[in-house]
Structures are given as structure tokens and as C-alpha cells.
Amino acid sequence: MEQETEKKGLGTLEGVFTPTILTILGVVMYLRLGWVVGNVGLIETIIIILLAHSITICTALSMASMVSNIEIGAGGAYAIISRSLGFEIGGAIGIPLYFSQAFSVAFYIIGFVELWQSYFPTHSGLFIGVVTWAVLTAISMKSAQLAFRVQYFVLAAIVVSIAAFLAGPSQNPGEVVWLSSVGKVGFWETFAIFFPAVTGILAGVSMSGELKTPRRSIIVGTLTAIFTGLLVYLALAYWFARQATAEALLANPTIILDLAFWRPAIVAGIVGATLSSALSTLVGAPRTLAALAVNRLVPFAGFLGRRADDQEPRNAIFVSSLFSLLVIVAGNLDQLAQLLTMFFLTTYGAINLVVLIEQGSGIISFRPRLKVSILVPLIGFVGCIFTMLLIDKLFTLTTIVVIMIIYSILSRRERKLESPWGDVRGGIFTTVTEWAAQKAIAMEYHPRIWKPSLLVPVEQPEDFARVSRFVDSFLYPAGRLYILSLTDTPHGDAGLNARYDEVLKPILDKKIFMRKTLIHTPAVSFESGLYPLTQVLLNAFLPPNTILFTLSDDAAKQTQMERIYHTMRSLNTGLLFLHIHPKIGFGQERRVNLWLRDKSPNMNLAVLAALQLTRNWEARLTILRVVEEDALVESVTADLELFIEQARLPVDTAVRVLIGDYCTHMQSLRADITIMGMPREYPQMVAFAADFPGTILFVRDSGMEDAYV
Template identity: 55%
Template structure:
């Protein structure tokens, strides 16, 4: 069993998060920001940046008071709301960014070191620093974070030294900027990475004694502390240095210090702290991904040692960072890494927004807030991404979607319920209310087929033609009965198996099972219930058997469903030829038949999905009617927008004989008024037939 390290708020969240915020930008870029845009605009930049991060922290805090978070921090929050696929799509780039960030921090530290000790090799300094930090992270997270107390002291002393330093400004406070080195938003993009370390402590969620309380208090506390420090330091830069020096000397802070060595220690300590905290937190993200089988070698990477440390994940993370250090300068990737962090923050805000708008009762956090908070956080994060680098923003979203697609295909089993179903339910409820207020019009018609089935095997032989009838946007309702109230798993699995081909085509499929000794007794009540649903069926598809007993059952079914005013289709599949070559469809239209519209719409669906040739057929009683009938049918083809290759067949003679003479793979015919006539047509047919009777909801001309 994993041993609980039990980090407290101060050591596990507040200190590492604050030290990540008070990094290189505070010391080496804030002065330039003040020189470029002036003190007033700098305050606006600081406030805007902190509004986004503070909104993210509040959103995260709200989620933490609603769920029991395990290991993984931000990844865990996103996973529990949007599922393993989206959690992994965000978590994998986040982990890679964390691992590479370690190398950036160490490289930054070694560059500073070589500036003060030019005779030393930067690569050797980097590798030695990496080795020391890796040993500390392998030893204990508690040790790593307690070392940061000393670094925090160095940062505090450096700030005191800065605030007590000499005044080099003889021109008054730098209130207005020249913007000569960049616009307001360009300067904002330079500054914003300073506040992207707010989830450093949250990533340690699995190692905290009280994750919920520590993450909330520690993160919000560190953000507020950072805000105060940045405002104070920005004012002091504007007060102590002139605009030219601020713009052209990025190391001006060393000249403004009372004791330069303290500034050096503060800068190097802040960078070193960021490297150490990230090196400790990155393996936690990897281990959490491995626990959910998101990454390869998950068994190996999720293991912990006797002290509860994810030893293998630490080794892998350290190896990645070492490889980046040896590879050399990768400054071009810095913006891309910031994008992945911002995507994570944006998704946390989006999660809270979605939880609120869906109205699911399971979302009842102790820390409630206005919906404006996650909106500000979401819009802010994604807007800043576009401001910093639009190209990298697109790349980031592309990477996330590729990973999501890969994970989606793996059908990961999540132990947590997520909010995705609630989102679609909320959308469906909204759509149902809107559509219910709009009167039905035939132009909205699309095939929605109810198929009564006694055994799954009976449905299997119909799967292909049903798919061709409803694809791409129709619906299928599988209706069956079961003698016992409890359906055994084996029977339910067999039903799911025959529905697989439809679901693979992304066709809406709903199965309905009712308890009854006699299927026919419950068919009408079941259809009545379905007709009252939000997405009701509009056609019931029955099959015609050569068995006389089953034909009698079919006669009764057709008679019973007539009062429901639902369209009916009776399909007879030829016992020898079936659907033949699936290349030709004969559509037989009687003049002014009430079934013509449904017959035409079914023929259009089948001819399009089978890629079959459509023949428009009509029987005339006198040869003198031929020309007028052909002209009418040609005009009808144009008005009904039938395929351009539709062929006309106007014939004189007896219908049954003509149907056999003009062979096709499928004949579509309006259903005769009496059942016996339908059976007589079947007896003499050499190909399959679909009889249709309209319920009055179709119009092929709209």
C-alpha cells in the first residue's frame, strides 16, 4: 500500500507555487515591461494576467469542493468531468510540457551561472544541476519542497535588497510608456508566462495531507502574494530607474540592488526552485495517466516505491529533461509549452462552466461562484494563447484533438462519471423545448424506423436494408419482448451484437424491451409510448413470411397499428435472390395514390445508399394515355428532384405480369387496401418487394 507523504499547505502548495510565479520574468523582464508601456499600463497588464489566473484558481477550487481528487491535479479534475479521453488529451501534452520545462529552468539556471562564472561549461553545469535535482526528487517530495524554504528566504532577501537599493532615476516616475519595443498586447504576451505556474501545487494532489484544503488555500494565497509583489516591484522599477535603462538593460535590477549578491541568489534560487518543483510534479502527472491506462507501459509507470514515490515515472521524466538539456537551446519551443499550460487552465474553467450550465444536481460545490468566473477564465486563457502565438495555438489544439481521437478509439473504461452526458442531455432538453414549439412540417421528415423483432437473429437478416433506409441521419428503434421481467445478459448481448453494424455507421439506435408472453399484445402500447417521445418513430417496418401462421400474425399487426397514424412498411425478401445485385429499384406509382410520397422518399434513400439505378414505373389502361403520362412523370421527376439518371417505364397491361417482366432487385409499391392482394402480388414475384402505407407525414415535393 502507498505510504502517505502528507505534505502540508505551506510546503506542498504555497511555497512551490509562489516560487514558480516569482521567477525570471520578475527579475529580468518586469523592468523592461515598465520601460516599454509605463507604470500605469504595467499595472493593467499585471491585473489582467492575475484576473485570468485567479479565475482559474477559483474554478479549480470550486471543483475541488465538489469532487474527491486523487493524484494528477489538473489532469484529475478534467478527467472526472470530461472523461479519460479529454483528460488524456490535455494531460499528455501537460506532462510533456512539465518535463521539458524542467530542462528550460535548468538551462536558464546554467546560463545565469556561466554569466557570473565564465570559465565554467554551461552543459556541465546543466547536467550537474539536473543530477542533484533528480536525486532530491527521487529521495522524497517532502525533502524537495522543504529545500525550497531556503530558496524562498533567498528570494525574500533579494527583494529586500532591491527595495533598499540606490535611486538611479533623475526624471521622475516612469508613468507613460513609449511602446517602441512592442504594443500593449505584445508586452502582455511577454509578461503572461510569469503567472502560468499556478497549478504547481495542485499537481501534488496525491501527496498532500488534505488536498482539497491545501490546494485552495495554497494556490489562492500564492496568487495574491505574487500580485502584491509584482505591483510593488513594478512601482519600484518605475521609481528607481529611468526609462532608457529599463528598456535597454534587462539586468538593471542588479544595479538597483543594495547587495548584488542577494539579487543573484534570488534569481538563481527562483529558477532552481521552478525546476525542482516541476521535476517533482511532472512524474505525478505521468503516474496518474498511467493509473488510468492512458499511456503505454502503464503498469510500470504507475508503480510506487516504499515511500510512495512514483519511482519509474521520476526516472522517465528526468531522462526526458536530460535529453532536452543535452540537445541544447530550444527557445523556439518556449511559447508552445506555454500554450499547453494555458490549454489546461482554459479547460479547467470550461469544466466548471459546463458543470454549472448543465444543471446536474451532482454539481453542488461548497465553494460556489458566479458563472462569470469560469467564463472570464476560459475566454481569457484562449485569448491569451492567440495573442502570444496564433500558429502555436492552432498546433496545440491540433495535438489535443489527435490525442483525443487516438484515446477515443481505445475505448478507455473510466471509473468516474463525467459531465459529457449531462452536456448532451442539456442540449437535447433545450432542443426539445424549441422543436416542440415549432409546428411539424413534412420537410423535416427523415426515416425513423421502428422494427418489431422476436429474436435477434431475425433482425440480422434485415440489418443491411435498414441501414440503407436510414443512413446517414435516420433513426432505428429495435422493439422486442421478453417473457421474464429480468433480461439475462446473454440475450441482451445478442441484441447489442446485431446492432453493431448500425452503430458503427453512427446511426441513432434505441432498443426497447417489454415484458410480455405475447409480443403482439404489447406492440401497439409500445408504439404509442414511443410516438409520445421527443424523437418518435414515423415508420413501422414489418416483414412478410411465407409461413401462413406468421402471415396471419402480420395481418393482425397491420390492422392494429392503423389507428396510430404511423406509416407502415411491409418487406418481403425473396427467399432465393434476396436483394439481388442491389443495382436496380423499380418504384411503382399509382396516380393520386396517398402512398406515393412515402414510396418516393424510401426509393430515394435506398437508391442513394445502394448506389442503384431508379426506375419510375406506371401502368396505364390505354395506349392513348402514354404520352400524357410520360410528360407528367418527366415533370414530376424534375419537381421531386429525383436523380438525373432516373428512367421512365410507362407500360400497358396487367400489373403483376408487368412487374415480373420488368425485373429489378427491389420493387417499391404502395400497399394494397386488402391484405390478400399483397400476398397475391408476392406469390407471383421474382424479386423482393417493399410495400408502403403512408401515415400522412410525408411530402416528396418539399
């Protein structure tokens, strides 16, 4: 990994640690931590703090590992996710992440309003909230530098306020609220209300595009802030439990003021913490929105992604501030806390999943400077999902549905989202495929899993165009198609590829699995190159099980095709030789005749081919057999009807048992396609097809098909 180049921007302390710790030591610490202790007691509060921090620590370590592997650029957590899983998944997570950040602004402002109203209960909370919002919006519109310039004073005020609280008098001397029996809110709901306290880990990451050395700053600044916050919360939780009764902690959200040695210090700390958290989030959220807009993932992308001359995303700041204003008007602190918890848990889970996938897939491009055990992202991911389900199953389901809807919308856009740096989605599917391949190879083959997998050797795209309709009908919906082209035209020739794209479009439009292999063979004939290349494909994973050739009316090709015919019969694969009538073609695609000899060795593939064509054409299938005398008609008819039942053929399948000469009846009974077993001699097949008054398909079993299963 190349050394990260120095550039003008924010340092670790200013750009990551300080905004992160200020967001962590925010409104929950002052106005809800005491309530949490009073509601569930100190023991369960410690569990809540450790559980919440275990998720954020794992997420931070995963994020740090990811950041040490890539140049993150602008967008923070969204950039991390999109650079691994693509713009669609990045956008599906990044858009809810942006809203959670925008809502966080309202969360902190509402916390400030609660404090204000504890001093001035007659003042309108809505008015105070709107005025505060307006001031913070004006500062953030000015510049990020101005917003971060005041944070050192706020950090100092918070340190002084914590000291004032720890030095305050006790209202409950000698007693510690280890357990609480007066709380009315359950453990997980209490956890949900507390969890926004630790969501500040993204505050510094959101500024990734403004940092001097984002890789180093995000790792050092975020981890230091998290562990500092953990120690502070554990210490304050113990002090709340020691200084007041459970009843007092529940009854008074601002009890920290009464427990402090010097009330003004607490007031200054709360004001600074809530407003600085709101301000730093109001600075960070628009940068996530701007990054989404630059990648064209949101409406009005040109407007939202535009930056001013000083590189401030003022349009995104304006829109983000409007979102937060709407939430200020509509929300309350506890409702917002649970909403933010679900949004942030979703984002944290996605970050852990990214690292889990990259590390677990064994992709060599994932070689971070900071390596973590695979257990770290696993614990973080499982912890996020488990916690979301325990908090609110319905909301979890709703969140997942919203993400899936956004992903679906982004995936279906006409303008494909192509990442300039690539992503690992192909590696994910490759890893899954490798695992599945190992399992499939280890299992014994059974005819029950047979489905059409067709190899079509051609010299030119037009050769395939002639059989395209048959191939479509034979394979749809779950079959596989392999095109093997041996040509003296270089495979990189744009004209050749364009011709193939045109003839293969009907197949691709139906989502049929297709693989095209173009072999440039200037010094090798089609015939001599076909056999070895076919063997290669037949020995690959997911090989074709049937090969299709056409019977040409061109006498010049008959000698070559006869040699190919005998060569291919030596392979352990199904063979189809198709002769399309030059005038009739496939007719109306309404009638399929299947001729079955008694104890025919080619019966199984013939039946399966007839079944595929009948289904896709919505045609009527007729099974025919010729007997030598009248006495056999009744018993043979009964045998064929029993076969139809045992093979589970369509209920409208007809049976006709004829007496006399086989060839005579074959020539007289017409259908849109006639299917029969393949003769041993090629000239016999050619002669029969030349005189036949319709399209005919000759079939040879491989021994791996079974029409009865």
C-alpha cells in the same frame, strides 16, 4: 460531501503555499520584470500583471471549486480534467501539461545560468546548466521530502532579497517610467514573456497525491499564494519604474543587482528562487506523468507508472529530467517563455471549461463546498482563448491540433479507457440534447427535414435478422432505427442480449443511430402490447416516422397480422409491409421497380423508399404506370419524366408506361424489389404477395412526406 480523512503527507504551507509562491516569485520577477517595465512602461505593465492574474485567479477559483467537489487523488490538474471530461480529454490536455511542466524546469535553470554568466561571463552556459540540472535531478530522485525541506530557507532568502531591492538607491530620482517609447517588443509578446511568472499555481496542485488534506490545502494554499504574488509584482513593478530609466531597464537584464541595497541578498534570492522553482517543478512534473501512466495514457506505462518502495516515481523523474535536459541544450529564456505560456493557457482554459460545463449543465452531483459564479469560469476560459489568439494565432491553432490528435489517438485505442469514478460527458451531451429538443419542438415540422426513422417491432432477434439487409439499405447513412421487442424472456437475460448484439452488429458497424427497447411481457401477447407501446414511442422526442412489418407465409399468423394491420393504419405514421421472396431474396440488388398509380395517396413514401434503396444498392430505378389505351402513353410518359425532374430523382431513372391489365404486368416485370402502394384490405395484400415472383414492398404514406421538397 463526506469529510476528508486525515492521512500522512504534506500540509498546506509545506505542500502547496510555499512551492506555489516560490514558483510565482521566480526567474521572471528577478530577470524579466524590469525589462517588461522598460519595454511598455508602468501603466501597461500593471495591465499585464492584472490581466495575467485575472486568468490565474479565475482558474484558481474554478480549480478550488472543482477540488471541493471531488476527491482529486494524484495527478493535479490532469486529475481534475479527467474526472470530469474522461480519460481521453484528460489525457489530451494532461500530456501537453506534463511537457509544459518538464520544460519549465529548463526555463528556471536557464534563468539561473543567465545570472551566473553575469558574474562569470567566460563560463560556459551549457556546462553550468547541465551541472545544475544534474544536481537538481539527484535531489528529486532522492525524495520529495528532501526537495521541500529546503524551501523555507529559499522563501526567507526571497523575502530578504525583495527587502534589499526596495531599500536600494535610485538611478532615476524623481521620475517614474509611466510610459515607454524605447521598447521594440509589442504588448502581447511582452505579455507572453511575463505570463510564466504566474503559472506557478499548478505547483501545489501537482502534489495532490502527496497532500495530507488535498481539498483544503489546494484551495487555501493556492489562492493565498496567488494574491500574495499579485501584491509583490505590483509593488516591484512600481519600484522598477521609480528607480531606473526605461533605457537602463531594457539594456540590463540583471539591473535588479545594481538597484539593490545589498547585492548578495539579490543573488541569494535569484539562486534560491530559480533553483527551488526548478526543483519543485521537477518534483511535480513526474507525478503528472506517473498519473498518466497509471491510466495507460502514455507509452511504456508500466515503466513510467511504477513507484519505488518509498512511493517515489523515480522512473518518471528520470524521464522528465531527460526532457528538461534536451530543452536546456536547445532553448533560450524568451523562446521558452512563449512556449510555456501557450501550454499553460491551454491547461487553464481546460480547467475553467470543466467547471463551466459542470455548473452550466445543472448536474446534481456538482455541489462543491466552494461555490463560484458561473462568470468566473466563463471569464477564465474566454480570457485564456482570447489571450492565446492575441499572442500567436498559428501557435494557438497548432496547440489545438495537437490536442485533437492526442484525443483522437486515445479515443481510437482498442482498450477502452473506463473511469472508475465516472465522468460528466454523458451529462454534457444530455444538456445539449435537451436544449436542441426544446428548440426543435418549438419549430413547426416541414417535410423538408424528413429522413427515414424506422420502428421495427419484433418478438425475437431472429425476426430482425430476416429484414436486417433491407433496414440497412433503407436507413443508411443518416436514418434512425428503433427496435421494439415484446417477449416473455426477461430483458436482463444474457442469452437474449447476446443474440440481439449479433443481429444488430451490421447496423452498428455502419454507425446508424439505433435504440433497442426490450419489453418483458409474460402475461401480455405481442399483439395487445404492440399498439400502446408504439404510441409511446411515436410521442417521444425524435420519434420513428415509419413502421416496418413483414408479411409471413405462415397462415397461422395471418389473422393476428390482419388485426395489427388495421390497428396500425389508425396511427399517423408511415407503414411498410415487406414480403421477401423465400428463394430470390433481394436478388442482385441492381433493379428497383416503383409502380405509381395516378394520384396515388401513397406516392411520397414510396418514392423516398425507392430513392434510398437505389442509392445504397447503386441500382437502376424504373418508374412504371399502367394506362387503359394507347392515346394516353405519350402524355403519361411526359408527366412521369417531368416528375423525375421535379423530384430530382437519378438521371438514369427509366420510365415505362404499359397498356392493359395492372396485375398481369406486375407479375411479368421482375426486379430485385418492387415497390407499390398499400391496398386497403389486408387479405388482398397477402394474396398478391403470395403469387408475386419476387420481393415486394407495400407502402402507406403518413402525410408527413413530400417527394418534391
